[in-house]
Amino acid sequence: MMTLEGIEKRLIDGWQRDFPLVQRPYREIAASIHAGENEVIEGLARLGQRGILSRVGATLRPNTVGASTLAALSVAEDRLEEVAAIVSSEAGVNHNYEREHALNLWFVVTGRDQASIRSTLHRVSARTGLPVLELPLERAYVLDLGFPLHGDGAHWSAKERAEAAQLRARTLLQGEPARGVTESERRILVALADGLALSERPFKAVGEAAGLDEDEALQLIAGLIEDGIISRFGLVVRHRPLGYRANAMVVWDIADREVDRIGKRLAAEPGVALCYRRPRRLPSWPYNLFAMLLGKDRGAVLAEVDALTRMAEIGDRPRAVLFSRRSFKQRGASLSA
CATH class of the missing domain: 3.30.70.920 (Lrp/AsnC effector binding domain/regulation of amino acid metabolism (RAM) domain)
Known part of the structure; x- marks a missing residue:
């Protein structure tokens, strides 16, 4: 088990949600914990290097943008690593875990639409020779x-x-989100998929990737949070x-x-x-x-x-x-x- 001290612990304890939506968010975090902006950026970089921090970014409410499903396979023990590698190689698979059960390999598939989900599941079944149990969110x-x-x-x-x-x-x-997403919002979410850059103005890069300016990007992200499409924005930690x-x-x-x-x-x-x-x-x-x-x-x-x-x-x-x-x-x- 890895241990945390000082700024790293304060970052994880304080910023897994309610991340500052401002031009220089790391400076605002630094002020709140009496540290320097570079100290915050360097602390987050160390967390990433140690495999603790997955990314700084958005957690999306399922099926509000694109599509997703949970799926499982029953895999013989001597094939588990082989099959897990096949599943993980699929671009649409974002989580892939071994669990204690006869159905022992569980994974989440995401994609632009239901057709892309079906294609991924079909390929997994064809490549592994195993039937896939599909459990879509209700x-x-x-x-x-x-x-x-x-x-x-x-x-x-x-x-x-x-x-x-x-x-x-x-x-x-509470209930379902009141709306879908616009094309500009989709581009923002695609740009956020791998997380914010650890730089002074990370939202500027997000906006540029989506064909928008920095303030437009911040406004759209705030709206996605307000409307419940982004369920949490902050440090995404590997537990x-x-x-x-x-x-x-x-x-x-x-x-x-x-x-x-x-x-x-x-x-x-x-x-x-x-x-x-x-x-x-x-x-x-x-x-x-x-x-x-x-x-x-x-x-x-x-x-x-x-x-x-x-x-x-x-x-x-x-x-x-x-x-x-x-x-x-x-x-x-x-x-x-």
């Missing part, structure tokens, strides 16, 4: 992969839980290098008439990083409610799963806990694949 309740450095949710104090709950109330997804290795995708089979109510209830809990509804695929996949928990200790995460299950009164419902084993790929979503 409804998202919360999407927020930011996390604190002081520990996992199972060990939070009452004060930390209260503070996290206040923040969580801001991130819950595993920081000791968050007991990470579990928890799934339940919830009656269709109850799933939205239960999903919203789970989403309100600070320890739940993601919560969404996807279709069952009988007989191989009987689950329709998904939640992601990030933790450092396997036992603590399992205790948190039990606590959530009791709180939501779903102890009688079938469930499975799929801990992550390895991350083969993690990057921002591709809107042009």
